[in-house]
Amino acid sequence: MTLRVTNTLTGEKEVFEPRDEDEVLLYYCGLTTSDPAHMGHARSWLHVDAMHRWLEHRGYDVRHVENFTDVNEKIVARVGEAGADEAAVAERYIAALIEDMRSLNLKRAAVYPRVSEHIEEIIAMVERLVEAGYAYEADGSVYFDVTQFEDYGALSNQTLDELEAQGDPAERSEKRNPADFALWKAGGVAPDAIAEHRHGEAAPPEAAADRALTWDSPWGEGRPGWHIECSAMSTTHLDDTIDIHVGGRDLVFPHHENEIAQSEAATGRTFARYWLHTALVEVETDEETEKMSSSLGNFETVSGLVRERGPNVARMWALSAAYNTEAVFSTAALDEAEERWERLERGYEAAVDACDSPAAGATVADEPLREAVADARADFGAAMDDDFNTREALTALLDLVGAVNRHVAEEPYDYRGLRRAIEALETLAGEALGFELGDAGGGGDVRLAEDLVDVVLAAREDARDRGDYERADRLRDDLAALGVEVQDTDEGPEFRLP
RNA sequence: GCCAUGGUGGCAGAGUCCGGCCGAACGCGGCGGCCUGCAGAGCCGCAUAUCGCCGGUUCAAAUCCGGCCCAUGGCUCCA
Numbered sequence: 001m002t003l004r005v006t007n008t009l010t011g012e013k014e015v016f017e018p019r020d021e022d023e024v025l026l027y028y029c030g031l032t033t034s035d036p037a038h039m040g041h042a043r044s045w046l047h048v049d050a051m052h053r054w055l056e057h058r059g060y061d062v063r064h065v066e067n068f069t070d071v072n073e074k075i076v077a078r079v080g081e082a083g084a085d086e087a088a089v090a091e092r093y094i095a096a097l098i099e100d101m102r103s104l105n106l107k108r109a110a111v112y113p114r115v116s117e118h119i120e121e122i123i124a125m126v127e128r129l130v131e132a133g134y135a136y137e138a139d140g141s142v143y144f145d146v147t148q149f150e151d152y153g154a155l156s157n158q159t160l161d162e163l164e165a166q167g168d169p170a171e172r173s174e175k176r177n178p179a180d181f182a183l184w185k186a187g188g189v190a191p192d193a194i195a196e197h198r199h200g201e202a203a204p205p206e207a208a209a210d211r212a213l214t215w216d217s218p219w220g221e222g223r224p225g226w227h228i229e230c231s232a233m234s235t236t237h238l239d240d241t242i243d244i245h246v247g248g249r250d251l252v253f254p255h256h257e258n259e260i261a262q263s264e265a266a267t268g269r270t271f272a273r274y275w276l277h278t279a280l281v282e283v284e285t286d287e288e289t290e291k292m293s294s295s296l297g298n299f300e301t302v303s304g305l306v307r308e309r310g311p312n313v314a315r316m317w318a319l320s321a322a323y324n325t326e327a328v329f330s331t332a333a334l335d336e337a338e339e340r341w342e343r344l345e346r347g348y349e350a351a352v353d354a355c356d357s358p359a360a361g362a363t364v365a366d367e368p369l370r371e372a373v374a375d376a377r378a379d380f381g382a383a384m385d386d387d388f389n390t391r392e393a394l395t396a397l398l399d400l401v402g403a404v405n406r407h408v409a410e411e412p413y414d415y416r417g418l419r420r421a422i423e424a425l426e427t428l429a430g431e432a433l434g435f436e437l438g439d440a441g442g443g444g445d446v447r448l449a450e451d452l453v454d455v456v457l458a459a460r461e462d463a464r465d466r467g468d469y470e471r472a473d474r475l476r477d478d479l480a481a482l483g484v485e486v487q488d489t490d491e492g493p494e495f496r497l498p
Numbered sequence: 499g500c501c502a503u504g505g506u507g508g509c510a511g512a513g514u515c516c517g518g519c520c521g522a523a524c525g526c527g528g529c530g531g532c533c534u535g536c537a538g539a540g541c542c543g544c545a546u547a548u549c550g551c552c553g554g555u556u557c558a559a560a561u562c563c564g565g566c567c568c569a570u571g572g573c574u575c576c577a
Contacts, residue, residue, distance in 0.1 A: 004515090006515095008502095011502085012515070013515055028577090029577070030577085031576090031577070032575080032576075032577095034575090035576095037577090038577090040576095040577055041577050042577090043577080044577040045577080048577095072575080073575075074575060074576090153501095156501065156502075156572075156573085157501055157502070158500075158501055158502095158573080162500055162501075162573090163500095163573080165499090165500080179574090181574070182574095196575080197575070226574080226575085227574095246577090247577065248576075248577030249502085249503080249571065249572080249577080250571070250572065250576055250577070251572095251576075251577070252501095252502080252571095252572065253501080253502095253572060253573065253574080254572090254573080254574045255574085255576085258574090277577095278577065279503080279504095279571085279577095280570090280571065280576095280577075281577085282570075282571090289569085289570070290570085290571095291570080291571065291576090292577095293575095293576060293577090294575085294576070295575060295576065320510080320511075320524095320525080321510085321511065321512090322511090322512080324503085325503085325504075325511085326503080326504080326570070326571080328510090332509070332510085332526090332527095333509095333510075335526080336509080336510065336525070336526045336527090337525095337526095339525075339526060339527095340524090340525055340526075342539095343525075343539095346539070346540085350539095350540080383512090389512075391511065391512055391524080392512060392513085392523085392524085394524070394525085395511095395512070395523060395524040395525080396524085397524090398524050398525065399523090399524070402524090402541095405539095405540055405541070406540090406541070408540085409540065409541055410541095464535080467535080469535060469536070472535090472536090473536070473537080476537080476538095485538075485539090486537095486538080487537090487538055487539055488534075488535095488536095488537085488538080488539095489539085490533095494539090
């Protein structure tokens with residue numbers, strides 16, 4: 001009945017109580033637009049999507065904001081290779097990211113704000129921090145003074161002493177404390193900052209640096225610091241206090257820690273009530289496992305995977321483990337996800353087919369089936385309410401699939417029970433988890449393909465009737481090579497398009 | 499070094515917050531059977547788990563407490 005979520009701030013599962021009983025403000029720390037999205041990003045996206053969907057299913061109006069960080073050294077490093085200047089490079093990657101999100105069937109956020117469009121708000125927030133004594137200017141840059149913020153380190157569970165010990169005293173001598181972080185950075189981008197992110201064909205650092213964006217500010221020409229953007233955009237598009245802030249676990253420190261410090265120092269309010277962190281994706285190399293990351297170059301892109309396996313397999317892979325446990329990306333893991341997805345999809349189709357068949361008797365009531373539907377709904381809800389446990393939720397759905405398959409094995413059919421099963425799968429698997437079930441609503445191309453397969457299968461039936469199994473099997477193999485799966489049943493051959 | 503997370507069957511992965519229904523779910527893979535021209539799908543059944551190690555609390559522990567070992571992530575590029 002009550003939704004509970006693991007809050008990084010406390011490290012505990014807490015009852016979720018939004019500020020407003022029917023609205024949830026959710027901010028997702030989006031991507032830096034300097035690389036294509038990989039499956040690590042996709043897994044995070046997919047889990048946030050499941051959260052978004054479940055919150056809506058529970059009746060909340062979800063105001064979801066996801067930013068694009070389009071001002072960053074890594075983007076500048078792409079100048080010449082992916083665009084003529086920082087803005088052009090960012091634009092190109094943003095278009096690709098949006099395409100990826102669409103292909104994954106993600107619920108749209110209300111807005112996708114960009115750093116470059118919020119410089120005013122960022123400067124205003126920095127000014128407020130300086131005025132309030134939380135930040136200081138040094139050489140045209142502005143730094144946040146961590147000693148002024150009492151709770152600094154609360155999210156990552158570190159004390160200021162520990163953090164100071166970690167800082168590199170050699171760098172940034174104008175900082176008062178090694179743990180202080182930049183809110184505003186003087187000047188443009190230094191070529192050496194670009195050099196380390198340079199890719200093959202990128203422009204030489206000096207040339208790229210010239211094409212970096214800079215803005216006027218009370219402290220002179222410069223660029224926003226890394227963390228301030230999210231604070232500015234979250235408060236601008238949502239509110240000073242939001243309900244849920246989600247992001248990858250790799251952002252806990254320093255990014256989220258700093259967001260809290262600067263936001264709360266600026267507004268005097270709690271920045272986010274619940275901090276949820278998605279675990280990272282790992283890749284197995286010859287020697288060890290390491291996280292999938294753009295900078296390590298060990299990634300599989302979203303577009304590539306969607307092309308090869310489809311969005312539902314990607315989703316099944318992502319949701320087959322809880323959002324806060326790490327996942328391994330491998331061919332074997334994808335194969336398993338594909339099998340799981342197909343079992344779910346086939347179960348749904350079996351229910352639909354049975355319901356449409358003459359064997360769906362009007363008076364039969366199959367108690368086990370009806371009970372299974374009720375159990376599935378209850379178990380699914382309990383699982384999602386328990387910290388968005390998508391794995392358990394999927395278990396409930398696959399249990400229902402088993403019940404459907406058992407019921408469908410023998411006629412007559414309980415059409416009302418089947419209807420309930422279909423509705424449960426559509427609302428739970430479809431709406432709440434975002435799978436695209438029975439998306440047969442294809443256009444003319446799909447219908448033509450179906451008609452063509454029917455023609456081939458008719459020829460195959462002829463061959464089978466003649467006992468020419470060699471030819472029949474060859475036709476089936478040829479269809480299989482095209483991704484068309486053929487199955488012989490009592491009612492004749494059935495097929496599924498790829 | 500500091501912080502965090504995790505160690506459950508061949509694989510993957512729930513359960514650990516709130517001890518007993520867990521001799522441990524769902525799925526993948528393996529084996530056998532039903533069905534079938536064959537295959538696939540589906541159904542039924544079987545085999546693999548002293549739940550990282552040691553100790554403690556308890557009538558009862560995968561679940562609580564203490565210690566240890568190991569793995570991964572973070573420690574100012576990162577979802």
